[in-house]
Amino acid sequence: MLPAPEDAIWFDGISARRQPVVVEVSPDLAALRFGGQVWPVARLRRIDGDGLVLAQLVDGGDELPHDPARLLLAEGALAAWVRARAPQLERRDLRRGTGAKIAGRVALAAAALGLILFVFLPRISDLLADQLPMEQEVAFGQAVMGQIESFLGEDRALTCTAPEGVAALEKMERRLTEGQGLTYDIELRVFDHEMLNAFAAPGGQVVILRGLLDEAQSAEEVAGVLAHEIGHVEARDPTRLAFRSAGSAGIIALVLGDVTGGTVIGLLGDHMLSASYTREAEAAADAFAFDLLQRTGIGTEGLATFFERIAGMGMEVPEILATHPDSGNRAEAARRAAGAAAAPVLTDAEWQALRRICG
DSSP: OOOOOEEEEEEOSSSOOOEEEEEEEOTTSSEEEETTEEEEGGGEEEESSSSEEEEEBOOOSSSSOBOSOEEEEOSSHHHHHHHHHOTTTTOOSSOTTHHHHHHHHHHHHHHHHHHIIIIIHHHHHHHHHHHSOHHHHHHHHHHHHHHHHHHHHTTSOOBOOOHHHHHHHHHHHHHHHTTSOOSSOOEEEEEOOOOOOEEEEGGGEEEEEHHHHHHOOSHHHHHHHHHHHHHHHHTTHHHHHHHHHHHHHHHHHHHHTOTTSHHHHHHHHHHHHHTOOOHHHHHHHHHHHHHHHHHTTOOSHHHHHHHHHHHHTGGGSOHHHHTSSOHHHHHHHHHHTOOOOSSOSSOHHHHHHHHTTTO
């Protein structure tokens, strides 16, 4: 049965003006006619809105295949007739195959991002680290240390300064560095933080966290860890890591829309603390430490003991240390390199002073 003409509202898609029209069905039942317009029923498409909002499908290359004009029908006999007769009324906005195109483009973008983060960025970071003048690297390292101290201490000073402890720390540093022909002047300090860790920052900055002193059972264990970190410093590993972390954080910030740079600052501090060097860099730092400990007469027994205790912690091993090569294997390597210690690193009194350096 042919529905009677009904009042409707038409938007021409050019202006925002509401145009009252009378809509009728053509005698051949093939189109809606109103205000000089003829819209074939076969091309009608429903748009979300109150009542029945119609648009006209058009042939085009975009992903929204409809004319901008709109026809608003009140719910009634004419709207029911259109719902029953229009074959493409519920056609989706996206053309067939659009989802596959989007998925393909997302996959390509993800592959490109992965290539940048894991191939190009490491190579560029290595190049930048090798070309960075030492003076600038030292200044860069001091800026990074400021970020890390703020990250750990929430704006409170962390450096431990008990005089006897500082004296013991300086004695240990001299034992490891004097006459060894090192490229960098090591700036060593202890941070008052419970984390079991030590790390190196660019430009010769080396930090022990109080948690490591609490866990260590001898000065030789601490000296072994410091020798390992000095190995990273001499290889410029912290500088490479800092460039890589800052670059990856910057790229991620761009992808996620962090225009403030907060992601860069946060991830840089976190990455420097976790010190996720490659296994090759870790193995090289271990080899450097073994050699340095032998040359300075400290021996590797303390480092081997420390590695064994870390391996024995099982699931309680801090995530930071878990990113390094297997501690048990490292302990075996340290023992194979071990030689007799010429003299203790510190006296018992000095060792206890070092453990109390944070008060």
